[in-house]
Structure formats: C-alpha cells, structure tokens
Amino acid sequence: MISPDQQQLxxxxxxxxxDAYVTSAVHAQGEDLQRIAGWAAAQKPMxxxxxxxxGGHVAFAxxxxxxxxxxxDLSPDMLAAVAKTAxxxxxxxxxxxxGRVESLPFPDASFDMxxxxxxxxxxxxxxxxxxxxxxxxxxxxxxxxxxxxxxADKLCDTWMQSIELLRDPSHxxxxxxxxxxxxxxxxxxxxxxxxxxxxxxEFSSWLARMAxxxxxxxxxxxxxxxxxxxxxxxxxxxxxxxxxxGSMVMEAWPA
Numbered sequence: 001m002i003s004p005d006q007q008q009l010x011x012x013x014x015x016x017x018x019d020a021y022v023t024s025a026v027h028a029q030g031e032d033l034q035r036i037a038g039w040a041a042a043q044k045p046m047x048x049x050x051x052x053x054x055g056g057h058v059a060f061a062x063x064x065x066x067x068x069x070x071x072x073d074l075s076p077d078m079l080a081a082v083a084k085t086a087x088x089x090x091x092x093x094x095x096x097x098x099g100r101v102e103s104l105p106f107p108d109a110s111f112d113m114x115x116x117x118x119x120x121x122x123x124x125x126x127x128x129x130x131x132x133x134x135x136x137x138x139x140x141x142x143x144x145x146x147x148x149x150x151x152a153d154k155l156c157d158t159w160m161q162s163i164e165l166l167r168d169p170s171h172x173x174x175x176x177x178x179x180x181x182x183x184x185x186x187x188x189x190x191x192x193x194x195x196x197x198x199x200x201x202e203f204s205s206w207l208a209r210m211a212x213x214x215x216x217x218x219x220x221x222x223x224x225x226x227x228x229x230x231x232x233x234x235x236x237x238x239x240x241x242x243x244x245x246g247s248m249v250m251e252a253w254p255a
Contacts, residue, residue: 030199030247031195031197031249032117032146032195032197032247032248032249033057033058033061033117033146035144035195035249036058036061036062036115036117036144036146036249037061037062037065039113039142039144039251040061040062040065040066040113040115041064041065043065043112043113043142044065044066045062045065045066045067045111045112045113045141046066046067046068046112047066047067047068047069047070047110047111047112047113048062048066048068048069048070048111048112048113048114048115049069049070049072049106049110049111049113049114049115049133049136050062050069050070050071050072050115050116050117051072051101051114051115051116051119051129051133052072052073052074052101052116052117052118052119052120052122052123053071053072053073053078053079053082053096053119054073054078054117054118054119055078055081055082055085056071056078056081056082056085056086056094057117058115058116058117059071059082059086059091059094060085060086060089060091060094062113062115063086063091063093063094064091066093066113067093068093068095069091069093069094069095070094070095070096070097070106070111071083071086071094071095071096071097072096072097072098072099072101072104073096073098074098074099074100074101075098076098079096079097079098080096082094082096083096101116101119101123101125101128101129101132101133102123102124102125102128102129102132103128103132104132104133104135104136106136107136108135108136109136109137109138109139109141110136110138111136111137111138111141112137112138112140112141112142113137113141113142113143113144114133114136114137114141114142114143114144115143115144115145115146116133116143116144116145116146116147117144117145117146117147117249118146118147118148119147120145120147120175121147121148121164121171121172121173121174121175122170122171122172123172124172126172126173126175126183127183127186127187130183130184130186130187130189131186131187131188133187134187134188134189134254137254138254139254140254141253141254142251142252142253143189143251143252143253144249144250144251144252145180145184145249145250145252146247146248146249146250147174147175147180147247147248148164148174148199148245148246148247148248149174149175149176149177149180149194149196149245149246149247149248150173150174150175150176150179150246151176151234151246152176152177152178153230153234155228155230155231156230156231156234156235157176159223159227159231159235160174160234160235160245161173161174162223163220163223163224166212166216166217166219166220166223167206167207167210167212167216167217167220168210168212174245177194177196177248180194180248180250184252185255188254188255189252189253189254189255190252190253190254190255191250191251191252192250192251192252192253193250194248194249194250195248195249195250196246196247196248197246197247198236198244198245198246198247199244199245199246199247200236200242200243200244201242201243201244201245202242203238203240203241203242203243204240204241206242207220220241221241224237224241224243
C-alpha cells in the first residue's frame with residue numbers, strides 16, 4: 001500500500017466530513033469570528049480570500065461586507081458543501097476554488113483582505129503559505145490569522161500536539177505566539193498584537209467531528225488518565241474528557 005502524502009491526507013480526512021464542519025458550532029461561532037467580521041465591516045474589502053476555508057464560516061462572515069469572496073481549500077468535497085451553503089444563505093458573492101495554500105493560483109496583489117482560520121495547523125509548508133498570502137495581498141491590504149495556539153511550556157506543548165495528532169492524523173502543528181510572530185515577519189508581514197482566548201472542546205463531539213477511530217480515541221483517554229498536573233491544569237481537563245485550548249487571532253499588514 002502506498003501511503004498518502006500530507007496534502008492527500010488532509011483532503012481524505014476532511015472531504016467525508018464536510019457537512020460536519022459546515023454545521024459545527026465550534027467553527028460557526030466564537031470571539032475570533034466576531035472580530036474577523038468586525039474587521040471586515042471596517043475594511044469593506046472589494047475582494048477577500050478565505051484561505052483554507054474549511055466549512056466556509058469565515059467566507060460567510062466576510063460576504064456581507066465584501067465585494068467578492070473566494071473560499072479556497074484543498075478539499076473539493078468541503079468546497080462543494082460551502083458552495084451549497086452559500087447558495088442557501090443567498091450569498092451570491094462567494095465563489096469557491098480548489099488548490100494548495102503553498103502555491104496560490106492568483107496574481108500578485110489580488111486581494112484587499114486575506115483571512116485564514118483554523119487551517120494553518122494542517123499546512124505542510126507553513127512559511128511557504130504565509131509567503132503566498134503576502135504575495136496575493138495588496139500593499140494597503142490586511143491579513144487576519146486565527147488558529148489554536150501552542151503553549152510556550154514544552155511539556156504542555158508535547159501533550160497537546162500528541163492528542164491533536166491522535167485525533168486527526170492530518171494535524172501538522174499548532175504554533176506558539178512567538179512562532180507565528182517570527183513566521184509572519186519572515187513572510188513580509190508586520191504582525192499586530194494577538195487577541196487570545198480559551199476555547200472549550202466538548203470531548204465526544206470533538207472526536208465525532210473527525211470520526212476518530214476507537215483505538216485512537218482510547219489512546220487519547222489513556223493519555224488524559226496519565227497526564228501530569230501541569231498538563232491537566234493547562235487543558236482545564238474535565239471528568240468527561242472535555243478540555244480547553246488556547247486560541248489566537250491577529251491582524252497583519254504588509255511590511
């Protein structure tokens with residue numbers, strides 16, 4: 001058997017679960033999404049890009065405030081679900097396009113606003129994707145990045161990355177605030193101050209959304225049972241396995 005590469009793994013993981021991500025309460029709401037909508041309302045971009053759109057929630061939030069929105073993702077199934085939902089919502093200014101974040105099929109300076117939410121931790125080429133985001137952004141445009149943020153403490157980071165990978169083998173890495181800041185600067189951005197908050201994940205629905213196999217779900221439970229006090233405190237681990245992760249959203253401008 002030939003093992004899939006990272007891009008194929010991401011597509012295979014999310015394609016069959018497209019509808020679950022479109023309807024996911026975790027992804028359809030949140031302080032970060034409210035901030036993104038507020039920034040879009042203030043910017044009123046003529047053309048906006050939802051980079052790694054997933055269930056399309058960013059595109060749906062941008063659409064009332066933008067001229068045109070491109071929802072861009074690796075998974076054709078996810079894009080089909082987004083297009084169907086956009087049509088149902090009457091959001092005629094949303095179009096979908098399939099491709100890799102590391103090689104965007106758009107000319108330089110194509111967008112007034114580029115937004116990515118809960119996507120970067122799957123990217124095979126984190127720096128390459130950020131460089132591409134900078135390339136397609138207009139000189140006076142703005143980018144917004146939101147994602148789970150890794151803790152600075154190495155012990156907690158190791159445990160968090162482990163449960164993420166067991167739950168979803170297409171997981172690449174959750175990055176720390178410092179890693180984000182440095183990567184954005186390398187890509188030609190001037191990063192702003194991050195807004196952080198805690199995101200509670202209900203354990204059973206978190207597993208169900210990714211259809212995590214029982215053997216991997218049991219491995220996560222085993223890790224939780226053995227977690228040291230520092231990790232349990234960081235995760236705010238509850239008796240049913242529900243837990244919290246740090247989340248971040250920040251603006252960035254062309255340097």
